[in-house]
Amino acid sequence: MQQDSQHNDEYTIQVQDKAPVDLAKPVKIHPPKGGKGANQYPPNDRIYVREVKGRVETMRRLLGFALMALFLMLPWLTYQGEQAILLNIFEQRFRIFGLTLWPQDLTILAWLFMVAAFALFLVTTLWGRVWCGFTCPQTTWTFIFMWFERKIEGSRHQRMKLDQRPMDADKFIRKTLKHLAWLLVALFTALTFVGYFTDIRALFSEFFVLQSSAWAVGFVLFFTFATYGNAGWMREIMCTHICPYARFQSAMFDKDTFIVAYDEKRGEPRGPRGRKVEPSKLGLGDCIDCNLCVQVCPTGIDIRNGLQYECINCGACIDACDNVMEKMGYPKKLISFTTERRLQGGETKVWRLKSVGYGLALLALGALLVLDVVFRVPLELDVVRDRNTLYRENQQGFIENVYQLRIMNKSQQAQVYSIHATGIEDLEYIGPAQVEVAGGEVHIVPITVAIDPYFLSASLVEINFTVTAESDSRVSRQTQSNFISR
Incomplete structure (x- = not known):
């Protein structure tokens, strides 16, 4: 402890001898100011997320677009004159292209769920929470809702100003259009989802002329408001407080798991400076403390504080930081997909005992699933x-x-x-x-x-x-x- 204290004192003196440095300030989240009777503790769903562009964001959008197109298209496909995928719960019959599953085929569904679970475990062990950041429906719909929010209410700064000013005609129109767009997206999503469990063509034709059954209408309305609430209002609360995956995924992490991480050795001490100023002359690292990595984060965390369970590995902070590094003329990847071992100067081991174990279990379960389907007597x-x-x-x-x-x-x-x-x-x-x-x-x-x-x-x-x-x-x-x- 004495050595650490002495080292810190020497470090402080060394920095002070070179130039005065503004140390990092606490990150500020800017919730809108409430009026009389407003909540004393602003809810987390008022995080104002800044738009970001970059290679990671482009990849995430392309993958999200492909998965969304697949979700919307599958129930409309036909196979041998019938709906290709129809999970008819009332008749206890699942039709998946040329395969019809009955309650007697429960083992196939059990193998399928186990294969999906171990695939998720393997991916998490290797690449962290990429499922959450790139393919999770909650993340995909949240980013869709945020896109409508930006197009209607404006940029992050404009949205903050809009929420701070009193209600007027312009604010009322923008808020109404935003929520109407959210509800329409949620309704179309709900209709498509329910279409996996009933005849989707009949559902769409009957729903808008008020001829659908009470069950169909009830489920469509339920999933409409669930999507509207989850992606429009709850957003990161689903990821940080409700989703169980955020809680147990840390048990699958180790020093060789790829995560979104900040290179503290390179970035610290952080502080503002001019573009033409050499940071070493000021005793600074490469981080200019612009807080853009926080402003683009959908969960509102500061990645510079280290690994946090709220991080969904969406990579938005990577693009934001790379853009800043490019403008400053510094090397990119101050924030990057990396491993704790690599940050410490070691070599990442992709295949270790844990990942090999999950891989073998996945292969075994996949083989059992294939055998069960192949030798199934129809x-x-x-x-x-x-x-x-x-x-x-x-x-x-x-x-x-x-x-x-x-x-x-x-x-x-x-x-x-x-x-x-x-x-x-x-x-x-x-x-x-x-x-x-x-x-x-x-x-x-x-x-x-x-x-x-x-x-x-x-x-x-x-x-x-x-x-x-x-x-x-x-x-x-x-x-x-x-x-x-x-």
Whole structure:
């Protein structure tokens, strides 16, 4: 401690001998001034984010545009004459192009969710919170809402001035147009999202003529106001206080994880200076303390304070700082995507025990998902006995049992199935030998099995029912049931 104190004293004296330096001042967030009765503690959603341009911002916009286009386009695609992606919860049937998933296919969804989770873990271990900054729907919609805000209310400085002045006609019109634009975007988003779960063409045609069902209208309105509230008002509160990923992602970080970081050794001590002044002569680092990195941050943090869980790795501060460095004639990447180990002068290890473990787990789960889909039989068979009559004797003296075969065609094409009953010698099958079942439908077939009592060795014996597709003998299911004689 004494050595540190002595070192700090020497450092202070050295700086003071060269030139007086204005040390870094606390970052100021400029909320609008409230009138009488306004909140004493300005909410975080009044952060005024400055627009920034640069290579990272361009990449983020292009990726966001591609993902948004994919989100808007997918429910409108058709496959074999039907909506390509339809997650029908009421009918308990998910149709994804040529694949139809039923509750019996829950393992496929479980593998899919686990693959997505471990992919997120691997990406986080390697590149930090790039999901949050570049692909998260909350971030994408927030930046869309901020774009409308800038176009209608003006730049950061103009928005601050607009909120500070009393209500007048111009302010009322701008605020009304902004919120109207937000609501329209949120409504279109909600309609598209609900369109993944119902016929999207019918939804759009019926919604605006007030012919939609109460369920459809309720969900559309719910997601409209949820999007409007999340992207328009809550914004970074979702990322810093509500989203669980912001809380547990730090457990996946280490010194080799790529993060948005400030090079303190190069930038400190920070302070203002002229463009033509050599910073070394003033005892300063490259940071001119312009606070632009704070003004462009959507969560309102100062990246110069070190790694913080509020940082979503959007890279806006990188572009802002690079633009300043370019104007000052300094090298770029004072703020950059880097690792803690690299900042300390070491070599980053991309593949280490943690990332290799997540990678192997991801490969294993992906293989299980592929195997489950490849070896999935698109046919399901359930047999239900008639509960009203356990057995009966017909005119020939044969014992009869009545069953219902529930044949589920899990493909999207109509199939013809043959039905066979086996397991007891000389049984008589009474019912259709073949049935045609439409794609993605369930067909119930009532049948009767009659057996001569001479061939029954016990009062309760097992009987097998087999259903096989005529087009492909590999698509076959066999189910056992009981035959009761007394």
